[in-house]
Amino acid sequence: MAEQQDNILDRYTPGARVNHWINAMLMICLALSGMSLFHPSLFFLSDLFGGGVWTRIIHPWMGVLAILSFLGLFIRFWRFNLWTADDTAWIKSVRHVVAGDEAKVPEAGKYNAGQKLVFWLMSMLTILLLMSGLAMWDSQLGHLTSIEQKRLAAVVHALSAVVLIAVVIVHIYAAIWIRGTIRGMTRGSVTGGWAWRHHRKWLREEVGKAK
Amino acid sequence: MSNLQSLDLRRRSATTTQPPSQRESIEVAKLIDVSRCIGCKACQAACLEWNDLREEVGVTVGVYDNPHDLTENTWTLMRFTEIDVDGRFEWLIRKDGCMHCADPGCLKACPAPGAIVQYKNGIVDFVSENCIGCGYCVKGCPFNIPRISAKDQKAYKCTLCSDRVAVGQAPACAKVCPTQAISFGTKTDMIAWADKRIADLRERGYKNAGLYNPAGVGGTHVMYVLKHADKPEIYASLPKDPKISPLVELWKGVTKPILLAGVGLAALAGFFHYVTHGPNEVQRADEEAAERARRDRAA
Numbered sequence A: 001m002a003e004q005q006d007n008i009l010d011r012y013t014p015g016a017r018v019n020h021w022i023n024a025m026l027m028i029c030l031a032l033s034g035m036s037l038f039h040p041s042l043f044f045l046s047d048l049f050g051g052g053v054w055t056r057i058i059h060p061w062m063g064v065l066a067i068l069s070f071l072g073l074f075i076r077f078w079r080f081n082l083w084t085a086d087d088t089a090w091i092k093s094v095r096h097v098v099a100g101d102e103a104k105v106p107e108a109g110k111y112n113a114g115q116k117l118v119f120w121l122m123s124m125l126t127i128l129l130l131m132s133g134l135a136m137w138d139s140q141l142g143h144l145t146s147i148e149q150k151r152l153a154a155v156v157h158a159l160s161a162v163v164l165i166a167v168v169i170v171h172i173y174a175a176i177w178i179r180g181t182i183r184g185m186t187r188g189s190v191t192g193g194w195a196w197r198h199h200r201k202w203l204r205e206e207v208g209k210a211k
Numbered sequence B: 001m002s003n004l005q006s007l008d009l010r011r012r013s014a015t016t017t018q019p020p021s022q023r024e025s026i027e028v029a030k031l032i033d034v035s036r037c038i039g040c041k042a043c044q045a046a047c048l049e050w051n052d053l054r055e056e057v058g059v060t061v062g063v064y065d066n067p068h069d070l071t072e073n074t075w076t077l078m079r080f081t082e083i084d085v086d087g088r089f090e091w092l093i094r095k096d097g098c099m100h101c102a103d104p105g106c107l108k109a110c111p112a113p114g115a116i117v118q119y120k121n122g123i124v125d126f127v128s129e130n131c132i133g134c135g136y137c138v139k140g141c142p143f144n145i146p147r148i149s150a151k152d153q154k155a156y157k158c159t160l161c162s163d164r165v166a167v168g169q170a171p172a173c174a175k176v177c178p179t180q181a182i183s184f185g186t187k188t189d190m191i192a193w194a195d196k197r198i199a200d201l202r203e204r205g206y207k208n209a210g211l212y213n214p215a216g217v218g219g220t221h222v223m224y225v226l227k228h229a230d231k232p233e234i235y236a237s238l239p240k241d242p243k244i245s246p247l248v249e250l251w252k253g254v255t256k257p258i259l260l261a262g263v264g265l266a267a268l269a270g271f272f273h274y275v276t277h278g279p280n281e282v283q284r285a286d287e288e289a290a291e292r293a294r295r296d297r298a299a
Helices: A014-038 A040-049 A052-081 A085-092 A094-099 A113-136 A138-144 A147-177 A182-186 A192-198 A200-209 B042-050 B105-109 B136-140 B162-166 B172-176 B187-203 B246-252 B255-277 B284-298
Strands: A008-010 A189-191 B009-012 B028-033 B076-085 B088-097 B116-119 B124-126 B182-186 B210-212 B222-226
Touching (some): A014 A052, A014 B255, A052 A113, A085 A113, A094 B255, A192 A200, B042 B172, B105 B116, B105 B124, B105 B136, B187 B210
Antiparallel strands (some): B076 B088
16 A cells, blocks of 8 residues: 555654553453452453463462553653643543544544543552552462451452453543554554544644654 | 262352252251360360371460461361459350351352352361462451461361261261360251250359350351350450451452443443444545645645
């Protein structure tokens, strides 16, 4: 396909892409192994990890890796996700976004308010999962918490995991629904038309920077 | 313990369908008459012997409790309390261990199918080969009984000698008790026997004597006759009204199906949004507008 090389924009560096996909793989493994211990009807998922005992052993270690990788993403992206007055206006017209009626939606910068919400929700839920997960990690840290604290941690861990899984579903679905998005995270670039359609303010900033 | 085919199941951990339960069985119970206990620890020794376990040699800290707590080897433990009750000094001795609740918190919390079972006779047993070592049973138990072995990360506790009971024998501790402070039989018989003992104790002035068979966990298959049943907590912190923690009920109760449905609905909502609103594709006009913006800048 004759690519219009002059009408594409860089969106993610190779480092950011590798970081994102490591995190994505870990999160999927964590969700599958975690859900296998959450509901009896999903226990069969533990076979993906070598059985119940292996699932119990590796889930927390994958969690540790996921925290480190998420920290990398957080450091890379937090400043682009600060909330502005435009974001409040965007959220108010979320109805039009869902309907695909983007002419009625305020222009978005590098990230729209929905993406920013996903970012901050993921950040907060990750912290909750880290804290509650450590409190439940009996084989390594069991002596540090009381039984009552472990009980609370179990509830917090299950609740925040389910909310996080729902947020991840929204995140993945949005990437599938909005065509041209996935190439940003696989090839690192997006087309000008994609940016015009979904992140017009960002496009203006980027072309303004261009030599 | 391993699963005993000679006993049918009432409940099986992390199992949503009915376990094998064709045969009817009589509910059994162990009755521990605290007023007859002399603290000889024969029950502790018999427990280690029958189950072929060894406790590490410990250190003394000036109390009779030995070892100091239940362990993965010590499934029953004499707990000693020196206390003034109504102006009279008393030496209370309670044989601690699994209470074999009718509504077992350990089984409710367990995520591994068949790692914890409740036999039809009421005995709650850990089937160690199915145990994944997560420690959820510890969080589920209202009596702080299960212990996780540092050696194999499996949970251990009193089996009520399910292997002996399956072949018509009394638990090792009951068999060995020299004062018959521990008796074993059907739950009905044990309650009837307890009533006689309580009447006797009341006649001797212990007006608050009573049976410990807490309703909060549906009753237990290990029961105590207590001289001071009005304040069980004086017997080395025996809980007055034990229940499965509300946090565990929340974690293992309604949240499970509701949260699972929530995740399923999120995925379905995405699918049907796609089916009704289609992909959001970049149009030729968008690309042209972007080109224009770029040219305007360059100009």
